[in-house]
Amino acid sequence: MGQIVKTTAAIAALLLSTPAFAGWEPSKPVEIVVAAGAGGASDQMARMMQAAIQKNNLMKQPMVVSLKGGASGAEALMYMKSSEGDPNKVLIAYSLIYMLPLSAKIPFNWRDLTPVSVIALDQFVLWDNATGPKTVKEFIEAAKAASAPFKMGGTGSKREDHVLTVFMEQKTGAKFSYLPYKSGGEAATQLVGGHTESNVNNPSENLEVWRAGQVRALCVFDKERISYKTKVTETQSWNDIPTCKEEGLDVQYLMLRAMFLPGKVTQEQQAFYADLFQKVTQTAEYKDYMEKQALKPIFLTGKDMIEFLEDDDKVNASLMNAAGFVAK
Numbered sequence: 068m069g070q071i072v073k074t075t076a077a078i079a080a081l082l083l084s085t086p087a088f089a090g091w092e093p094s095k096p097v098e099i100v101v102a103a104g105a106g107g108a109s110d111q112m113a114r115m116m117q118a119a120i121q122k123n124n125l126m127k128q129p130m131v132v133s134l135k136g137g138a139s140g141a142e143a144l145m146y147m148k149s150s151e152g153d154p155n156k157v158l159i160a161y162s163l164i165y166m167l168p169l170s171a172k173i174p175f176n177w178r179d180l181t182p183v184s185v186i187a188l189d190q191f192v193l194w195d196n197a198t199g200p201k202t203v204k205e206f207i208e209a210a211k212a213a214s215a216p217f218k219m220g221g222t223g224s225k226r227e228d229h230v231l232t233v234f235m236e237q238k239t240g241a242k243f244s245y246l247p248y249k250s251g252g253e254a255a256t257q258l259v260g261g262h263t264e265s266n267v268n269n270p271s272e273n274l275e276v277w278r279a280g281q282v283r284a285l286c287v288f289d290k291e292r293i294s295y296k297t298k299v300t301e302t303q304s305w306n307d308i309p310t311c312k313e314e315g316l317d318v319q320y321l322m323l324r325a326m327f328l329p330g331k332v333t334q335e336q337q338a339f340y341a342d343l344f345q346k347v348t349q350t351a352e353y354k355d356y357m358e359k360q361a362l363k364p365i366f367l368t369g370k371d372m373i374e375f376l377e378d379d380d381k382v383n384a385s386l387m388n389a390a391g392f393v394a395k
Contacts, residue, residue, distance in 0.1 A: 090335050091154075091333070091335040091336055091339055092126070092127065092128075092339055093126065093127075093128040093154065093155055093339075094128070095128060095155055096128050096129045096130070096131050096155070097126070097128055097129075097130045097131070097155050097156070097157060098130075098131050098133045098155060098156045098157070099113045099116065099117065099130050099131070099132050099133065099157055099158075099159060100133050100135055100143050100146060100147060100156055100157065100158045100159070101113050101132060101133065101134050101135065101136070101143065101159055102135060102136060102140035102142075102143030102144060102158065102159075102160070102161070102163055103134070103136040103140060103143075104134060104136040104249065104250060105134055106250060106252060107136075107222070107250050107251065107252075108161075108189065108251065108269055108271055108272065108360070109159050109161060109324075110132070110134060111271065111360070112159060112187075112324065112356070112360075113132045113159050114132055115352055115353070115356045116130070116159075116344075116347055116353075117130045117131075117132055118352055119347050119350040119352035119353055120343070120347060122350075122352065123346070123350050123352075125343055125346050125347065125350075126343060138171075139163075139167060139171065139223055139224075139226075140163045140167055141167055141171060141173045141175070143158060144158075144163070144164065144167065144168075144173065144175045145173065145175060147179075147180055147327065147329050148175055148179050148180070148329070148330070150329040151329050151330045151331045152329065152330075152331045152332060153329050153332070154328060154329075154332045154333070154336035154339075154340075156328070156329055157183065157326055157327065157328055157340060158180065158326065158327045158328075159324070159325075159326060160177070160323065160324075160325045160326070160327050161189070161322055161323055161324055161325075162226075162227055162322045162323050162379075162383055163226065164177040164323075164327075165177065165379070165380050165383035165384065165387075166225065166226055166227070166230075166383055166387060166392075167226075169384065169387045169392065169393045169394065170224075170225040170226075170387065170392050170393065170394055171394065172394040177327070177376065177380070179330050180327040180328065180329060180330055181327060181328040181329065181330055181331075181332050181337055182325070182327055182368075182372050182373060182376060183325075183326040183327060183328055183337060183340045183341050183344060183368065183372075184325065184326050184340075184341050184344045184345065184366060184367060184368040184372060185323065185324070185325040185365055185366065185367040185368075185372050185375055185376075186324055186325060186326060186344055186347070186348060186365070186366060187324040187357065187362045187363060187364060187365060188321040188322065188323065188324065188362065188363040188365055189269050189321065189322035189323075189324060189362060189363075190269065190270055190287055190288070190289055190293055190321065190361055190362070190363060191227065191228075191231060191267045191268075191269060191287070191288045191320055191321075191322070192267065192268065192269070192270055192273070192284050192285075192286070192287050192288070192308060193206070193235075193265065193267055193284075193285040193286050193287075193288070193311060193316075194258060194265060194266050194267070194268060194273050194277075194282045194283065194284055194285065195258070195264060195265045195282065195283055195285060196258055196259070196261060196264070196265075196281070196282060196283070197280055197281055197282055197283050198261075199264060199265075199283065200285075201283065202285065202314065203285050203286050203309075203311065203314035203315060203316050204314065204315060206265070206285055207239045207241050207316070210239075210241035210242070210243065210264070211239070211240065211241045211242075215244070216242040216243050216244040217241070217242070217243050217244070217264040217265060218243070218244050218246055218262070218263040218264050218265075219232045219243040219244065219245050219246065219263060219264070219265050219266060219267070220246050220248055220253075220254035220257045220258055220262075220263035220265070220266040221245060221246070221247055221248065221254055221266060221267060221268075222247070222248060222249070222250055222251050222253075222254060222268075223247055224245075224247040225387075225390075225392040227267075227320065227322055228245075228247075228254075228266070228267050228268075229245050229247065229390070229392070230320075230386050230387065230390050230392065231267045231288065231318065231320055232245045232267065233245075233389075233390040233391075233392075234318050234320075234386065234389070234390070235316065235318060237389070238316060238317065238318055239316065243265075246263060250272075251266075251268045251269060251271075251272030251273070252272060254266045254268055254272070255268060255272055255273050255275075255276050255282070258273075258276070258282055259276050259281045259282065267288070269322075269360070269361075270293070270305060270360060270361035270362075271359070271360035271361065271362075274299070274359075274360075274361075277299065277300060278299060278300055280300065280301075284303070284308045285308075285311075285314070286308060286309050286310060286311035286313070286314045286316060287308050287309070287310055287311065288310075288311050288318050288319055288320045288321075289310055289319055289320075289321060289363075290310065290312065290319055291310065292305075292306050292308065292309065292310055293305035293306055293308060293361050293363075294306060294363075295358050295361055297358070305361045320386075321363065323376075323379055324362070325372070325376075326340065326344055328340060341368045341369075344366075345366060345368070348364065348366050
């Protein structure tokens with residue numbers, strides 16, 4: 068035990084005595100590029116990071132949020148690809164980096180960019196209207212018995228929400244009619260209004276309508292429950308939501324939240340941002356955001372990040388192929 072304490076103390080001393088990458092730092096405002104529209108989960112996360120960096124003086128230059136959600140996010144990916152060698156642009160990426168090139172055949176590969184760090188993983192929850200079935204079993208039985216396919220609202224087409232819907236069909240034999248909307252917020256509104264029977268929104272996207280008692284959280288698509296135990300509604304915390312597997316629906320999916328620089332930047336520039344985003348994950352703003360949005364905190368960089376991306380890429384490609392969403 069003493070050896071661990073000594074090693075920890077030595078590492079802490081080394082970190083305190085090491086200057087923070089004095090060799091390079093941005094000399095002009097840094098653009099944080101969001102591959103989605105205003106108000107979505109990526110935009111919210113970018114603005115949290117912008118505030119955390121500014122409030123804690125983590126960087127001399129300001130960070131500016133740049134929304135490039137055109138062509139389902141392809142605008143952002145191609146913008147980053149065309150910015151080789153520019154260390155003043157950083158992409159806040161999600162599973163789109165694997166899925167969009169497969170479904171839309173755009174000339175982009177995440178390996179064109181420089182991976183900096185994985186900063187969180189997003190959960191997905193199966194939600195229905197508060198007046199609908201009370202359990203996953205009842206929900207699936209109702210979907211199977213319905214005269215017309217249950218309407219599932221989601222964000223975009225041939226993306227995470229759509230893939231999860233197809234996956235549920237394959238696992239249960241129930242049929243769903245998938246309706247793509249511009250954002251998770253719109254999908255939430257449609258569910259509350261009874262225009263759809265369900266959605267698989269991220270926790271943050273249905274947070275307010277869950278708190279208001281308008282929707283019900285049936286299960287979370289992960290191998291373990293969400294860790295946060297503070298009550299969100301009058302009776303439930305995120306941790307009270309069972310996993311879908313516990314409820315007999317063996318479907319799991321987590322979405323990447325990661326930072327990338329353009330290709331052909333220097334190792335020093337990459338190291339500056341890895342250090343910056345690690346500091347962000349230690350701020351009160353980040354920790355508060357993780358709990359409020361029910362995100363899974365994680366921090367990976369270097370070789371660990373590359374291994375994670377390679378594995379995650381395979382999982383997403385396999386899901387896209389199984390759903391028949393890969394463009395021929």
